[in-house]
Each structure stands twice: as C-alpha cells, then as structure tokens.
Amino acid sequence: MIQDIYHHKMEVVYDGEAVLGENDYIIAFQGRNVYMKKQKDETSGAFLTCEDILPVEYRKEAMEKFRRDAIYLLCLDGRRLFLLPEKYLSSCPQAQQKDINIFREKNEEGRPVSFAMITAWHLYRWYEETKFCGACGVRLRHGQKERTMVCPICGNVIYPRIYPAIIAGIYDDDRLLLTKMSPDARYYALVSGYCEVGETVEDTVRREVMEETGLSVKDIRYYKSQPWASSQSILSGFFARLDGDSHIHIDERELCEARWVKRDKLEDCYSKNGVSLTAEMMEYFQKHPEEFEIKRMDTSEE
Numbered sequence: 601m602i603q604d605i606y607h608h609k610m611e612v613v614y615d616g617e618a619v620l621g622e623n624d625y626i627i628a629f630q631g632r633n634v635y636m637k638k639q640k641d642e643t644s645g646a647f648l649t650c651e652d653i654l655p656v657e658y659r660k661e662a663m664e665k666f667r668r669d670a671i672y673l674l675c676l677d678g679r680r681l682f683l684l685p686e687k688y689l690s691s692c693p694q695a696q697q698k699d700i701n702i703f704r705e706k707n708e709e710g711r712p713v714s715f716a717m718i719t720a721w722h723l724y725r726w727y728e729e730t731k732f733c734g735a736c737g738v739r740l741r742h743g744q745k746e747r748t749m750v751c752p753i754c755g756n757v758i759y760p761r762i763y764p765a766i767i768a769g770i771y772d773d774d775r776l777l778l779t780k781m782s783p784d785a786r787y788y789a790l791v792s793g794y795c796e797v798g799e800t801v802e803d804t805v806r807r808e809v810m811e812e813t814g815l816s817v818k819d820i821r822y823y824k825s826q827p828w829a830s831s832q833s834i835l836s837g838f839f840a841r842l843d844g845d846s847h848i849h850i851d852e853r854e855l856c857e858a859r860w861v862k863r864d865k866l867e868d869c870y871s872k873n874g875v876s877l878t879a880e881m882m883e884y885f886q887k888h889p890e891e892f893e894i895k896r897m898d899t900s901e902e
C-alpha cells in the first residue's frame with residue numbers, strides 16, 4: 601500500500617521551531633497540482649530544495665523571504681519537507697507541475713516520495729481552508745506545540761482535518777461483493793463510506809452495506825487501515841460475512857453497479873499498482889481462501 605515504505609521513514613509530528621534551510625525539501629501546490637523537480641523520467645517524482653532553485657548570488661536574501669512563508673510539513677528519511685506558496689515555484693524553471701494523482705503510479709522505488717507528496721497535499725488542503733476563525737472571523741495563527749491553527753482573540757484551536765471512513769469486503773462463501781461508483785471506473789471497488797457522528801466504525805460498516813446494497817452482514821473483522829490523503833481520510837478496512845439473503849438492492853444515488861464476483865474471477869477486477877487498501881483487500885480475499893472459511897467455532901452460532 602502507499603504507506604508501506606519499509607526501510608524508509610516518514611515522520612509527521614509537527615515541529616513549530618523548524619526553520620527552512622537551503623538543503624531542505626520544498627513543495628508547493630495549486631489546487632490538485634503539485635510542483636516538484638523537473639525530470640527526464642516522467643514516472644518518478646523528486647523534491648526540490650532551495651539550493652536547486654536559488655542562484656548563489658541571491659540565495660541569502662531570498663532565503664529570508666522563503667523562511668517567513670514556509671510551513672514545516674514532515675520529515676522523510678531525515679530530510680525535512682516545507683510547504684511554500686505557489687508563487688515561489690510556479691515560475692521556477694527547475695520545477696514541473698504535475699497532477700497529484702501521480703502518487704498512484706506503480707513505482708515502488710518512488711513510493712516514499714509519492715507518500716510524502718500526497719501527505720503534504722493533505723496538509724496543504726487543510727492550511728488553505730483554515731485561515732480564519734470559524735467562531736469570530738479573525739485571521740488564525742500557527743500553534744507552536746502541535747500542528748494547530750489558533751485564534752488569537754477567542755482561543756479557538758483547530759486541528760488538521762481527517763475524515764474517518766470504512767472499506768468493507770463483504771463475502772458470501774467464495775464470492776466477494778464488488779461495486780462501481782461510475783461506469784467509467786477501470787477497476788472495481790468495495791463498499792465504502794464515511795462515519796457519522798456517534799457511530800462506531802463497525803456500525804458504519806453495517807449501515808453503509810445496508811444503504812448501498814440492501815444486504816445484512818455479520819462476523820465483522822478488522823483487516824488494516826490506510827491514510828488516504830487524496831480524500832483527507834483515514835480508512836479502516838473490514839471483512840464481513842453476508843448474513844441472510846444475497847439479493848442486491850442497489851442505491852443508484854451512490855453506486856452504478858454492485859455484484860457478487862467469484863474468487864477465481866477477481867484477478868482483473870483490481871489494480872496491481874500496490875497502492876490502495878481496496879486492491880490489497882481484494883487480493884487478500886483472492887489468495888487466502890482459508891481465512892474466509894466457516895470454522896467449526898463459527899457454526900455454533902448458526
């Protein structure tokens with residue numbers, strides 16, 4: 601998955617004291633586009649540094665301005681990454697604008713950079729949308745101890761926004777429930793949805809499956825989670841067994857397709873780029889049938 605960067609290390613804890621240096625990585629965004637280092641190889645991304653873009657003769661003076669506007673984001677393999685306003689990179693010949701969806705490309709070598717880039721985008725979105733106090737309208741300031749924006753007048757503290765959501769792999773014997781939100785989607789998805797206030801994530805699984813497909817489920821078990829920055833979410837993946845009638849009543853406002861697919865027909869249904877939890881869950885169901893058999897302990901309930 602995108603976050604599986606193995607011996608690489610990404611640290612996202614805020615450091616209010618961090619000051620931009622010439623060697624630190626820098627990044628800027630414009631909507632869903634990112635400014636990164638221009639490269640011959642289109643598939644792999646790399647971060648720029650101030651050293652890359654500032655000629656030596658102006659560097660000292662420019663660095664003062666850059667430091668005032670830079671926001672510390674995260675640290676990848678010991679190198680710090682700072683967010684800069686778009687204007688600093690948009691006219692820079694060493695920078696290239698790309699769609700943030702480049703993080704989905706199958707490129708295991710580039711995965712740490714992709715994961716850092718898309719995480720940076722999640723933070724960028726939040727900073728872009730968190731400039732004024734929602735209670736009194738005053739311009740917010742950066743918190744010092746944690747990653748927060750703080751109102752200097754009423755004391756309102758705003759933390760980064762993360763939407764909790766679930767992905768549900770619903771199975772019935774050797775079949776998995778697959779969905780599509782759009783007929784243009786290349787691959788299938790699983791049932792997914794956002795948590796409501798006052799709901800456990802298991803409740804969200806039951807509710808979303810019922811709303812989208814009219815099916816009941818049981819034996820809900822946690823699989824893995826995934827930070828999914830492009831929708832500013834944290835995804836919790838669950839498998840659950842069909843309970844009762846397998847006839848699907850699709851909610852056409854949410855889905856264009858929902859169907860049962862047998863294990864031996866799953867191969868072409870999911871992406872092999874190794875990025876998403878959804879794809880990993882489909883592959884897990886396909887390759888580990890023993891994990892989904894009804895064990896003797898289970899049958900005592902039925």
Ligand SMILES: [Zn+2]
Nearest residue numbers: 733736751754
């Ligand atoms: Zn306020």
